[in-house]
Amino acid sequence: MKFICQKDLLVEAVSNVSRAVCAKSPIPALEGILLKAQEGQLQLTGYDLELGIVTTIEAKTEQQGELVLSAKLLLDIIRRIPGETVSIVSDEKNLATIRGGASEFTIPGILADEYPELPNVEEKSDLVMKQGTLKSMIDQTLFAIATTDSKPVHTGSLFDIKDSCVTLVSVDGYRLALRREAIVSDLNTKFIVPGKTLSEISKLLREEDEEAYLVVSQKHIVFHISGYYVVSRLLEGDFLDYNAAIPKISKTTVKINTRSLTDSVERTSLLISDRLRSPIRLVVTENKVQLSCSTAMGKAHDEVDCEVSGEAVSMGFNNKYLLDALKASDCDMVKLEINGALSPMRMIPMEGDSFLFLVLPVRVKNDD
Template identity: 55%
Template sequence: MKILCDRKELVEAVLNIQRAVSSKSSIPALEGILLQTKGSDLFLCGYDLEMGMTTTLPAKVEQAGSVVLSARLFGDIVRRLPGDDVSLSVDEKNVASILSGASEFSIAGIPAEEYPELPSVSGETSIEVPNGILKSMIRQTLFAVSESDMKPVHTGTLFELSENRLCLISVDGYRLAVREEPIACDQDTSFVVPGKTLSEVLKLLPDNEENLALSIGRRHILFQIGSYTLISRLLEGDFLDYRAAIPASHTTEILVKTRTFIESVERVSLLITDRLKSPLRCVFDDNRIQLSCSTAIGRASDELEAQSTGGTIEMGFNNRYLLDALRNTECDEVKIQLSGALSPMKVVPKDGGSFLFLVLPVRLKSGV
């Protein structure tokens, strides 16, 4: 194998593909990146048996071939090369020579035959979604994905396709995030994509209205994003019946400026740390919200204006969960809907119903 390619393009491809490579595996090849010539392109692949990522970049191919190189070492080398181009040649013993400018490296590779084959997705369901819309949908639901393995299916986001709409749902036992958009689709299906996969999709997605293609099989999903293909296993299990968890009605509704509310919560939260945990006390009163907290190092309180209808309600919240919900609204004003001190807080947009966030309250001790 002998190729010549642009260093910047190679660095970008390697840095992205590296994220799908297994950091520690009983199969040595999985700790590497598969490099393979395909016509006049260089094909790169990273795979950790759960998720795989591939891409191609233009190259001057003098001799076809393939090799697996250590992702960490190869990535470190190409990032530091001085020249504009990189020459990569591999001999019959899988020793790779990397040349750029005055720098030259020689590193041991692994035969490409030892690299596991990526799963294939027979496109039982295929849809197209604008990049910008899917990026926004993932960003607004990923924060509520569970980090605990207690119920593995909740470490992913539920995708629901029905009646020309796509809905994403994440839940972790303390909060719930629902985000939906109309899309052209004539099929009804649902599946759960791992949160780790969606974080990588988020990094690859550009902010434009071009479409990306999703192919959904029985056990895997494939995202085609520009020159990148990302394939991932789907999670199995019974996802929470999220519709039953959403309060059907509310007794109090507050319209508040999102940025003002976030800044107030951040100020009062200065006394709350991982070591000094304390609920954030919120009093939703006549056209105002009063916030306070008390920890071993002191007390803090703040107040902000809001438009409210309904009675006064006093509730306690985990400050981080409340902030996560507010920061991910991506709008200037939000409606807070409440139906009691121990019922979930519902956060919805001022107009329309593109998202819905639920934050479970914590029980307050009297006199705190």
């Protein structure tokens, strides 16, 4: 194998493909990137048996071939190597010589035969979405994905597609995040994409009108994004019936400025730490939300003006869960719908139903 390519292109490709590479694996090839030099191009593949990322860049190929090189070492070398171009040459002993400017490195490679094949996805159904739309949907629901394996199916987000609408739902037992968007599609399907996959997909997506193509099969999903082919396994199991989990009625409605409430929660949270955990108390009265917190470090009190209709209510929340929802709302004003002190609070937009965040309250001790 022998090729020359632009350093910037190679660094970007290796950086992105590396996201699907195992940091440590009993299969050494999985800690590497498969480089395949073909006529006029170089294909790079990273794969950890659950997530695979493939891309192709332009290259001047003098000798076709393929080899697996350590992802971390390759990235470290090409980032620091001088010059605008990089050449990589491998020999019959699978040693790869990397040159750039006056620098030269020789590192061992692994036979391409030892690299596992990516799943062959039968293209059954596909979905076309604007990259900016898909990115905002993922970013607004990623925070509520479960991080523990107590219910593995909740370590991913549910895609519920029906009636020309796609709904993304994440849930972790303490909160729920839902994002809805109209699409042009006659698909009627549900599938669950792992949180790790969505996190990596979000980094590849651009906030613009370029299109992303999603291909769904029974066990895998493929994303085609700006020259990247990303394949991931889907999670299997019964996802929470999210429609049943969302309260349908509310006794109190609060219309409030998102930034003002976020700032107030952050100020009140200054007395909370990993060592000193305490809920934040929200007291909703006539046209005001009062926030308070008490820990061994002291007491805090703050308040925010708002528009309230319905009953006064007092309830406690985990400050992080409240902040995550507020920051994900991505709008100037939000509506809080509350059905009593121990019922989940709904956070929704002032108009429409593009998102819904559900935050479960926590019990707070009565003030002395």
